[in-house]
Amino acid sequence: MDLEKTLLRKVGEAIGRFQMIRDGDRVAVALSGGKDSVALLEALLLLARRAPVQFSVCAFTIEQGKFLRPVEPLGEWLRSRGIDWTYYHDKPSFRLLDEQPDHGCDLCSRYRRRAVYEVVSGLGANVIAFGHTADDFCESFLRNAMFTGRLSALPPVTMSGDGQFRLIRPLCFVTEEITTEFAGSLGAPVIPCGCSQKTGTVRRQIRDLFASIEKEHPTLRQNILAAMGNLQPERLLDPRFLGVNAQPVVPEHFTVLNNP
Numbered sequence: 001m002d003l004e005k006t007l008l009r010k011v012g013e014a015i016g017r018f019q020m021i022r023d024g025d026r027v028a029v030a031l032s033g034g035k036d037s038v039a040l041l042e043a044l045l046l047l048a049r050r051a052p053v054q055f056s057v058c059a060f061t062i063e064q065g066k067f068l069r070p071v072e073p074l075g076e077w078l079r080s081r082g083i084d085w086t087y088y089h090d091k092p093s094f095r096l097l098d099e100q101p102d103h104g105c106d107l108c109s110r111y112r113r114r115a116v117y118e119v120v121s122g123l124g125a126n127v128i129a130f131g132h133t134a135d136d137f138c139e140s141f142l143r144n145a146m147f148t149g150r151l152s153a154l155p156p157v158t159m160s161g162d163g164q165f166r167l168i169r170p171l172c173f174v175t176e177e178i179t180t181e182f183a184g185s186l187g188a189p190v191i192p193c194g195c196s197q198k199t200g201t202v203r204r205q206i207r208d209l210f211a212s213i214e215k216e217h218p219t220l221r222q223n224i225l226a227a228m229g230n231l232q233p234e235r236l237l238d239p240r241f242l243g244v245n246a247q248p249v250v251p252e253h254f255t256v257l258n259n260p
C-alpha cells in the first residue's frame, strides 16, 4: 500500500464530498503535537500543490501546559521544512491549571476554543482544520449513542458560532493506523499530551471494544463510518422523520425492566 497515496485519496475524498476547501481559502491547521495533526498538515500541504483549487496552508499550536515534552523539536522540524507555524502560549490556560489543576475536558476545551479563534484571527485564515480521525468519529458516534441518548458524532464541516471561520475535519475517513505510520515515515517529533496517557476513560473502553470485535470483524470501523453516511431515519424512533406529531424520544421515556 502506498501510504501517501492512500492518505491523500481519503483526505481528498472528504474535502470534495463535504466541500471543505474553496478557491482562495487560507487554511490554519490546529497542530496538537500528535501524529494525527502532523499527518493532516502534510496531507494539506501536498494537496495545496496539486489540487485544482488554490488555497494556502499554515499551522499553529496552542500551549495549555499539558505537553509532556518541550515543543521546540517540533518547531525546529516545522521550520526546517519551511512551514508557516505559530506557537501560542495561552496564559489563561496556565492560570486555569494553577487554580483548578483537576479541571475537566469541558473547561479545557472551552479555553482552547477561545485561544484558537484568537490565534487564527491573527493569521488571516478563514478555515481551521482539525485532526480528528475516522477513529474519533466512530468513538464519538458510539459514545453519544450509549451515554447521551443522541445519534451524532462530529461535524465534518461547520461554521464557528460567529460565522467567521469554516471548521473542517479532513481526516474523517482516515484511520489512526494510517496517521501513525505516515507521521512515523516523516520522522516528525511527536509530542505526547499528559491527558492522552490516562487510562480507564470511556474513550479507552470503546477503543478496547473496537479492537476486540475487530479481531473477528476487521471492517468494523469502516461499517460504522458507512452507517453515519447512510441514515435510514424511518427505521429509527425519531417521530420528526416518521410524519408523526410527537416530541423526540429522550432516555427518561424508556422503562428498563431489571431481571428479578
Ligand code: SF4
Binding pocket: 066, 103, 104, 105, 106, 108, 109, 193, 195, 196
Ligand atoms: S484530554 Fe486533556 S487536553 Fe484534551 S480537552 Fe481534556 S483536559 Fe484538555
